[in-house]
Amino acid sequence: MSSLIQRVKQIAAGFDADTLRSIVIEPLRIEAGAINEVAPYLKEKNYAQVIIAADAVTYEVAGRTLEEAIAALDISVQVTLIKPTPQGDVIADEASIVQLLLDIQLKKAQVVIAAGSGTLHDISRYAAYTAGIPFLSVPTAPSVDGFNSKGAPIIIRGEKKTIAAIGPDAIFADLDILAKAPSAMVAAGFGDMLGKYTSLFDWRFGASEGGEPYSEEVAEITRIALQNCIIHVEQIASRDQAGIRILIEALIESGLAMLLFGQSHSASGAEHHLSHYWEMEYIRLGKRQLLHGAKVGVSCAEISKLYHRLAAEEGGLAFTAQPEQVREAIAALPDETQIRAWLTQVGGPATTEELGIDSELLMRSLQEADQVRPNRYTLLRVLNGL
Numbered sequence: 001m002s003s004l005i006q007r008v009k010q011i012a013a014g015f016d017a018d019t020l021r022s023i024v025i026e027p028l029r030i031e032a033g034a035i036n037e038v039a040p041y042l043k044e045k046n047y048a049q050v051i052i053a054a055d056a057v058t059y060e061v062a063g064r065t066l067e068e069a070i071a072a073l074d075i076s077v078q079v080t081l082i083k084p085t086p087q088g089d090v091i092a093d094e095a096s097i098v099q100l101l102l103d104i105q106l107k108k109a110q111v112v113i114a115a116g117s118g119t120l121h122d123i124s125r126y127a128a129y130t131a132g133i134p135f136l137s138v139p140t141a142p143s144v145d146g147f148n149s150k151g152a153p154i155i156i157r158g159e160k161k162t163i164a165a166i167g168p169d170a171i172f173a174d175l176d177i178l179a180k181a182p183s184a185m186v187a188a189g190f191g192d193m194l195g196k197y198t199s200l201f202d203w204r205f206g207a208s209e210g211g212e213p214y215s216e217e218v219a220e221i222t223r224i225a226l227q228n229c230i231i232h233v234e235q236i237a238s239r240d241q242a243g244i245r246i247l248i249e250a251l252i253e254s255g256l257a258m259l260l261f262g263q264s265h266s267a268s269g270a271e272h273h274l275s276h277y278w279e280m281e282y283i284r285l286g287k288r289q290l291l292h293g294a295k296v297g298v299s300c301a302e303i304s305k306l307y308h309r310l311a312a313e314e315g316g317l318a319f320t321a322q323p324e325q326v327r328e329a330i331a332a333l334p335d336e337t338q339i340r341a342w343l344t345q346v347g348g349p350a351t352t353e354e355l356g357i358d359s360e361l362l363m364r365s366l367q368e369a370d371q372v373r374p375n376r377y378t379l380l381r382v383l384n385g386l
Helices: 003-011 017-022 034-044 056-072 094-107 118-131 183-194 196-210 216-231 233-238 241-261 270-285 292-312 323-331 336-345 359-372 379-384
Strands: 028-031 049-054 076-081 111-116 135-139 151-156 159-164 170-174
Touching: 003 028, 003 216, 003 241, 028 034, 028 241, 034 056, 034 135, 034 170, 049 056, 049 094, 049 118, 056 076, 056 111, 076 094, 094 118, 094 151, 111 118, 118 135, 118 151, 151 270, 159 270, 170 241, 183 196, 183 216, 183 233, 183 241, 183 292, 183 336, 196 216, 196 270, 196 292, 196 323, 196 379, 216 233, 216 241, 233 241, 233 336, 270 292, 270 359, 270 379, 292 323, 292 336, 292 359, 292 379, 359 379
Parallel strands: 028 170, 049 076, 049 111, 111 135, 135 170
Antiparallel strands: 151 159
């Protein structure tokens, strides 16, 4: 068992045995050259029909290497290159899922390998789940915390919905590949982790004010992963393998925390609702998509700005049941200046202007984004419900 899984299990020792078993991913390889272990793993598991899900870029980064290594062991392998939209984006929507599902059926595939970042994992996990077969994770960039998630955020008729699916049977995170990922995708992964500041605040707020279920152990796992990124921000910004290892481990730990709890509260609050709102608006307008983590990092700064402003106003939190307790929790949140400074340090966009979100969309999203997940009790939802 990997040391990362062992660390998480130690913090979560109070959970029942079945839940702890459910988060074990074996093997979980985070090391240089990990991609070379995929084909032997498939041989050991006696898989005879394999599909690799990739796009035109990730095929060159990892898919071709996987295809050749698997074929060399006399395992039948097919590559499905997920087709982009007319705008050039590969997105997790009905068309992408059906494309992969049809190939799974035609190939009679026994396993799917997701070779890519978050979107390709979401497509693969839901297609594999629907087909009743497992999938393996080969991340090509440390860009999101969803590699080991069981939830698949899917765009259905232009609306983003998170649908229950499956997590990977194994993860092969090759540090040689991850360290060569585009700088923007590394910054996006860091931005996704920064979003835990506001998601953890919203989760605690939802538990104390709205009766949301809560786990201190799950929150602690997420906090430790976040703090590791902050402590080592210079290494992550330098893109060396040590920094990339810290980032990918933090992203996977955040995913494990969600698996333990069975829901995404620890990693997804108002900042994610803004991000999803912007994504759906861009799809509606036919615009090129922005990186998920880049949106989350900037929206984290915007939510922090809003919450700090409420805490500073006379009676600004009077609508909450425990205004002083909420004010203290907001005081512990890094302010927008600090969040934007970290985002700049890792080379990502730090403001809506840099991201390309105009002021009208920002204002509208702050007023309406809570409706993306209307069952999630965030401070933003309560504020907009007044």
